[in-house]
Amino acid sequence: MTISTRQPGAGAQPGPEGSTAAHAQATRQPTLQDRMRALPSMDRLLNDGRLDAYRTLIDRDLLKKTCAATLDDHRAAIRTGDDPGDLMTDLLARLARRLQPSLRPLINCTGVVVHTNLGRSCLSEEAAQAAYDAATNYTTLEYNLQEGARGQRNAHVEWLLCQLTGAEAAVVVNNNAGAVLVTLATLAGEREAIVSRGELVEIGGSFRIPDIITFAGTQLREIGCTNRTHLSDYERAITDQTAIILKVHPSNYRIVGFTTHPERAELAQLAHSRGVLLVEDLGSGTLIPPEDLNLSGEPTATQCLAEGDDIVTFSGDKLLGGPQIGAVIGAKKYVDKIRKHPLMRALRCDKMTLAAMETTLRTYLRGDWKKVPTLGMITATPEELRARAQSLQNHMASALGESGITTEIQPVDDAVGGGAYPETPLPGYALAITHRTKTAGQIQEQLRLGTPPVITGARHDQILIHLRTLRDREFPALISALKAALQE
Numbered sequence: 192m193t194i195s196t197r198q199p200g201a202g203a204q205p206g207p208e209g210s211t212a213a214h215a216q217a218t219r220q221p222t223l224q225d226r227m228r229a230l231p232s233m234d235r236l237l238n239d240g241r242l243d244a245y246r247t248l249i250d251r252d253l254l255k256k257t258c259a260a261t262l263d264d265h266r267a268a269i270r271t272g273d274d275p276g277d278l279m280t281d282l283l284a285r286l287a288r289r290l291q292p293s294l295r296p297l298i299n300c301t302g303v304v305v306h307t308n309l310g311r312s313c314l315s316e317e318a319a320q321a322a323y324d325a326a327t328n329y330t331t332l333e334y335n336l337q338e339g340a341r342g343q344r345n346a347h348v349e350w351l352l353c354q355l356t357g358a359e360a361a362v363v364v365n366n367n368a369g370a371v372l373v374t375l376a377t378l379a380g381e382r383e384a385i386v387s388r389g390e391l392v393e394i395g396g397s398f399r400i401p402d403i404i405t406f407a408g409t410q411l412r413e414i415g416c417t418n419r420t421h422l423s424d425y426e427r428a429i430t431d432q433t434a435i436i437l438k439v440h441p442s443n444y445r446i447v448g449f450t451t452h453p454e455r456a457e458l459a460q461l462a463h464s465r466g467v468l469l470v471e472d473l474g475s476g477t478l479i480p481p482e483d484l485n486l487s488g489e490p491t492a493t494q495c496l497a498e499g500d501d502i503v504t505f506s507g508d509k510l511l512g513g514p515q516i517g518a519v520i521g522a523k524k525y526v527d528k529i530r531k532h533p534l535m536r537a538l539r540c541d542k543m544t545l546a547a548m549e550t551t552l553r554t555y556l557r558g559d560w561k562k563v564p565t566l567g568m569i570t571a572t573p574e575e576l577r578a579r580a581q582s583l584q585n586h587m588a589s590a591l592g593e594s595g596i597t598t599e600i601q602p603v604d605d606a607v608g609g610g611a612y613p614e615t616p617l618p619g620y621a622l623a624i625t626h627r628t629k630t631a632g633q634i635q636e637q638l639r640l641g642t643p644p645v646i647t648g649a650r651h652d653q654i655l656i657h658l659r660t661l662r663d664r665e666f667p668a669l670i671s672a673l674k675a676a677l678q679e
């Protein structure tokens with residue numbers, strides 16, 4: 192997401208080029224040199240009274256640097272014939288941004304639950320508290336209290352992952368890309384991994400299966416066609432160089448129509464009869480049956496193992512709803528090998544992540560998975576969402592009475608996100624907002640640049656506030672952000 196470096200509206204001020212022809216004749220168009228000369232000197236800029244508010248808040252050196260960079264950018268813009276807008280407005284906006292945290296909370300009104308650009312899953316309060324406690328205290332991260340000796344950082348989550356998936360063993364790393372990488376590096380090394388051409392996908396954010404395989408030092412053996420790969424294709428490709436068959440969840444990419452792919456159980460049987468391992472990158476990886484989420488069609492990690500996968504990898508912050516983590520689960524003898532790979536040290540998780548993951552997994556263990564925000568949002572019913580849209584509409588009506596907006600409750604399609612169920616929209620509700628004079632685009636931009644930032648959907652000339660990803664506790668902040676946006 193890019194945030195404009197110019198304050199809203201600043202660029203709209205008419206520059207010299209904006210003058211009418213008659214005006215230009217009367218007053219002579221300022222030349223490039225005139226415009227350059229009109230810029231203040233560095234000294235004058237630095238001593239301008241309008242910067243006083245920042246002098247105690249910002250380091251003097253940084254203040255100087257920001258002034259210099261702003262001047263440079265305005266000179267460069269003038270040189271290329273652009274209108275950089277008002278220098279002081281721009282400088283003050285830059286200084287204000289310097290004082291504001293860059294990574295900060297925002298309100299997600301898009302209805303996309305696992306929104307990759309907006310940080311995927313939100314932790315439960317309980318998991319966030321565990322991360323906070325781990326962050327601000329010494330912990331049992333690598334200390335075994337019973338033995339009074341060094342312990343394993345993975346131990347905190349391993350037994351939980353095993354309990355919840357039926358796996359014999361588990362390790363976690365920084366993310367699923369890392370999980371796939373360390374699995375390939377350990378179990379295939381320089382030998383071959385067979386992958387169907389229908390699964391050689393790019394997940395986004397430059398995670399490309401062929402690149403990861405190459406980076407692990409493994410030889411990629413592509414087989415089949417984009418739409419159809421048969422068991423016999425796998426069968427013919429296996430040689431004494433083959434280490435693994437890799438099965439990859441196609442994430443948000445679907446091949447539909449004339450397609451075929453062998454069942455997982457068939458692949459497992461083939462792999463094991465030829466002394467090859469079956470590894471699956473499951474991507475999102477849910478721990479509970481999709482039917483409980485009113486979804487269908489994606490297997491759980493448990494099911495993948497039961498059908499014969501030797502190793503399954505998945506993300507912690509997609510459908511699982513925990514922190515960013517990559518889980519590697521499966522047969523103990525392979526997980527134990529992965530655990531000892533030197534890459535593990537480079538990919539290991541920190542104490543805050545492990546604390547949040549342990550707490551999230553314990554929520555599942557208690558059977559309380561609806562308390563995991565991601566799953567609570569996914570399972571919210573249209574009726575609930577409609578009632579919440581009504582409640583938001585009422586709040587807005589009393590807070591924004593004469594503001595020129597019209598609101599209307601509308602059915603919308605929400606999405607799971609994170610590459611899972613790309614073809615299964617979640618039926619939801621939004622509050623659609625129109626304004627007497629402002630366009631949807633203008634309101635959207637003001638909301639995005641406001642405090643807190645609010646990211647909305649849009650349809651025709653309405654902005655859409657999807658209730659699925661909006662929490663009730665965010666209503667007041669949303670309403671004041673909207674109020675501010677309408678006043679701009």
Ligand SMILES: *Cc1c(COP(=O)(O)O)cnc(C)c1O
Nearest residue numbers: 366367368440442474475506610
């Ligand atoms: C999301 C995804 C990844 C990458 O996982 P990260 O946790 O973002 O590293 C890898 N493979 C598949 C199939 C995915 O969906």
